[in-house]
Amino acid sequence: MTSTRRRLREILVCSSLALGAVACSGSDSGGNATGGTGGGPGMAGAAGTGGTGGTGGMCPLQSGMCPSTGGSGGGAGMATGGMAGMTATGGMAGMTATGGMGGMMATGGAGGMGGMSGSAGMGGMGGNGSAVPWCGPSPECTLTMPCTDPNEVCNILDCQCVAADSDPLADFIDSVSSNSPTLTPGHIDMRHFFAAIVALNVAQIAQLNAFLQCGTSSGNMRVVCPMNPQPLVAGDLAVGMSYMEQPIPQMGTQHSLIYSFITDSDGLVPNNWVFVPPFDWDLFRGTDLWLQLIYNHVLLQWSLSVTQVSNTQMTSDVPSSAKVLLYGDKVYFILNGSELPAMPRRGNFSSFAHVNFNPANRGADVSGANPETLNVMF
Ligand SMILES: [Ca+2]
Ligand SMILES: [Ca+2]
Ligand SMILES: [Ca+2]
Numbered sequence: 001m002t003s004t005r006r007r008l009r010e011i012l013v014c015s016s017l018a019l020g021a022v023a024c025s026g027s028d029s030g031g032n033a034t035g036g037t038g039g040g041p042g043m044a045g046a047a048g049t050g051g052t053g054g055t056g057g058m059c060p061l062q063s064g065m066c067p068s069t070g071g072s073g074g075g076a077g078m079a080t081g082g083m084a085g086m087t088a089t090g091g092m093a094g095m096t097a098t099g100g101m102g103g104m105m106a107t108g109g110a111g112g113m114g115g116m117s118g119s120a121g122m123g124g125m126g127g128n129g130s131a132v133p134w135c136g137p138s139p140e141c142t143l144t145m146p147c148t149d150p151n152e153v154c155n156i157l158d159c160q161c162v163a164a165d166s167d168p169l170a171d172f173i174d175s176v177s178s179n180s181p182t183l184t185p186g187h188i189d190m191r192h193f194f195a196a197i198v199a200l201n202v203a204q205i206a207q208l209n210a211f212l213q214c215g216t217s218s219g220n221m222r223v224v225c226p227m228n229p230q231p232l233v234a235g236d237l238a239v240g241m242s243y244m245e246q247p248i249p250q251m252g253t254q255h256s257l258i259y260s261f262i263t264d265s266d267g268l269v270p271n272n273w274v275f276v277p278p279f280d281w282d283l284f285r286g287t288d289l290w291l292q293l294i295y296n297h298v299l300l301q302w303s304l305s306v307t308q309v310s311n312t313q314m315t316s317d318v319p320s321s322a323k324v325l326l327y328g329d330k331v332y333f334i335l336n337g338s339e340l341p342a343m344p345r346r347g348n349f350s351s352f353a354h355v356n357f358n359p360a361n362r363g364a365d366v367s368g369a370n371p372e373t374l375n376v377m378f
Helices: 004-022 202-211
Strands: 152-156 158-163 191-202 221-224 235-244 257-264 289-296 301-310 315-317 322-329 330-336 345-352 362-366
Touching: 004 362, 152 235, 158 191, 191 202, 191 345, 235 257, 235 315, 235 345, 257 315, 289 322, 289 330, 301 322
Parallel strands: none
Antiparallel strands: 152 158, 191 235, 221 322, 235 330, 257 289, 257 345, 289 301, 301 315, 322 330, 345 362
């Protein structure tokens, strides 16, 4: 367990290193444009004009834009003189390509066929880099600013290395402590975890909300929200991350998955979940607010539920700003800090694979050895 004071110090140290030495380098470059081809044979076929480089992407959660790189301008097209012909107009310019990670490449249109005044086509315009919540070639920033301490992970929200707690490998458990787990894929074996409060201003929150579009999925990245997501607002954000040994399958496993970030949200004991025997290692014991990223392997659907426990041990879904970014082997939980008023905040992460919760087909991991203590403090 890392004390809040130590964590703050480490984040600050890492932050100053990042800002002073490396910061984050924009890599979400605009696309390159290729110049149009010159006009065909004509009296005076003019050369094509080079395209305009795209705009580099920006890191939305830095205080300013990352030093990003625009795409290269296209070269001028060649013009070819030659036989005269009827009047012909130049070809269409290339379409502007906008967005897309790293910018798309646009190619200038070909020049018109030569004529008395055949003119060349214009070069296309490079695509613009898209705003993404990370700065490096990798969403983890680690390629531009390696986290040298093995206990550090890259916090993609602010492109910094942060001190993370380690979880042993292959330390699977069952919710009944005397049972042996029977389903133990590497994508539920937690290896690191961390939680922190990150203060974001209005502009940063706007960028974050623009990026965290509910339902977005691309490659190994996915954004999952509750049914009626509340907006993230400027101020303190709570960010939790659990980091698995293997990439998390986006689809198609033979089992369901639940990744959770659970806290004693108010620091008050009466509403904290009390386990029901024989589930002495109930993953949620001792907490009252549960964020669960769920993959249903029958419906092939991801969902996010936010559940509050009451003083009478009743559970109900509650409105929340929570959003989950599933990226590769990591699960990021992001919500307004106001939903977790306890000071300090304590909780746990868990990961769970199961087929109908059957003891013959289930396995779990929690931050730390077992759920008896809340190992996440922030
Ligand atoms: Ca583990
Ligand atoms: Ca509580
Ligand atoms: Ca563990």
